[in-house]
Amino acid sequence: MNTQRILEDTLRTARQSMTTPRQAVFDALQHHRSLTMRELVMACAHINRATIYRNVELFEQLGIVTRIPNGWKYRLELGEKFLDHHHHATCHNCGASIALPEDPSLELHLNELASRKNFKLESHQVELLGLCYACQT
Amino acid sequence: MNTQRILEDTLRTARQSMTTPRQAVFDALQHHRSLTMRELVMACAHINRATIYRNVELFEQLGIVTRIPNGWKYRLELGEKFLDHHHHATCHNCGASIALPEDPSLELHLNELASRKNFKLESHQVELLGLCYACQT
DNA sequence: ACAAAATTGCGACATATTTGCAAAAATAAT
DNA sequence: ATTATTTTTGCAAATATGTCGCAATTTTGT
Incomplete structure (x- = not known):
């Protein structure tokens, strides 16, 4: 099953909408293995920072994204549904x-x-x- | 060997002074098992925030303090010299x-x-x- | 007690993250 | 396909966290 399908199914099952910002966040993480929050915001040009934060949190709860420890900060990676x-x-x-x-x-x-x-x-x-x-x- | 002595020796060996703020940071961590940075700042009333940050960093380098992961944040604990x-x-x-x-x-x-x-x-x-x-x- | 060296407090700055709310977009219903 | 309903977004401001330069203060070594 392709990753796009998994993403859509996961959102639908959780009764969450599929939106442009969510797709952008997902795409950025799929193309870059791992990103800092700052890098993710830059990768999702034109999308509001607050929206990205909210979606990262949602994705984390749904297992779409994982925060991996990196020193005393963290980086973002796709979750175990994908990796x-x-x-x-x-x-x-x-x-x-x-x-x-x-x-x-x-x-x-x-x-x-x-x-x-x-x-x-x-x-x-x-x-x-x-x-x-x-x-x- | 008591903890106070270890603290003083560690500082002296590293050619660092023993000061009131440093003692306060150490005491707070000794009395509370673990603290967030915010809690530590509150526990060390009257001591400047920047000073606390600087001393936590010093203590970490000297092995006096360890940062332990706590969700995507961290907490502070005494290091392996003490625990x-x-x-x-x-x-x-x-x-x-x-x-x-x-x-x-x-x-x-x-x-x-x-x-x-x-x-x-x-x-x-x-x-x-x-x-x-x-x-x- | 004194001079030299180290440390602190302050205030300003930089960056990171969160929040309320009206507007816009997505979904569900007709 | 259009409308009604629900969800999500963008914005702007608030809060949180961390850093910096520098003068004043404290500590250390003599």
């Missing part, structure tokens, strides 16, 4: 955000950690911080 | 930040994940998101 679950490493020299391969055993591990505290796990974030290969010279 | 390394779960109903027990095998796991990508790991953040026990009713 496989994964984590990121942030290079604190060049700032790059590197996608890490899926690791099922890590997921199991976190599930177990949560259940030991009677915590009902719904999602999680892992961020590795250090130096990417290129910056290790 | 054992641990992660947190955030309840997205009541907002509570729950400290999780140390888990050495999780640490190993993350080290391995990093080395598979030739990434030089210096630190990491793990945040579980979901419902705390009290909010699961």
Whole structure:
């Protein structure tokens, strides 16, 4: 099933309208792997900033978009409906955000950690911080 | 060794002065387990906001303070000089930040994940998101 | 107690995010 | 296809968060 279809279905199911700004936000994220809020606003020229913020929040609730930690800020990425679950490493020299391969055993591990505290796990974030290969010279 | 002593030694070793604002920031964090920046500013009444920001940054570099992820924001906590390394779960109903027990095998796991990508790991953040026990009713 | 060095407070600025509300667009009904 | 209803947008202003230069104050080393 193509991504456009998933987007439309997700919105319809949640009884939300499909609008030009929403399409623009989605397109920008689809074309750029990940963006900061600022970059997203620039990528969606002509669309009001407040509208973008509101739609990012909506998309996050619907699982269309995920905020990934990046230092003490965050970046935006399409959610698991579109991209496989994964984590990121942030290079604190060049700032790059590197996608890490899926690791099922890590997921199991976190599930177990949560259940030991009677915590009902719904999602999680892992961020590795250090130096990417290129910056290790 | 008591915490006050560790604080003073850490500052002295780094050739930084011990001042009233720095003591206040440290005390606030020691008494409240974790605080948002806003809460810290309120807890340190009479101390200038810019000074608090500057000292938090200094403390972070010296390992006195750590920023822990809390949704897409962060909270401040004393660092590993004072508290054992641990992660947190955030309840997205009541907002509570729950400290999780140390888990050495999780640490190993993350080290391995990093080395598979030739990434030089210096630190990491793990945040579980979901419902705390009290909010699961 | 003194001089040198480090730190603070202030006020202004920059950036990020949120809000109320009237206008515009999308959806549902006819 | 047009109209009525509901949702969403744009705007402008408010709030929040973080940063900066610099003179005044505090701390440190002698």
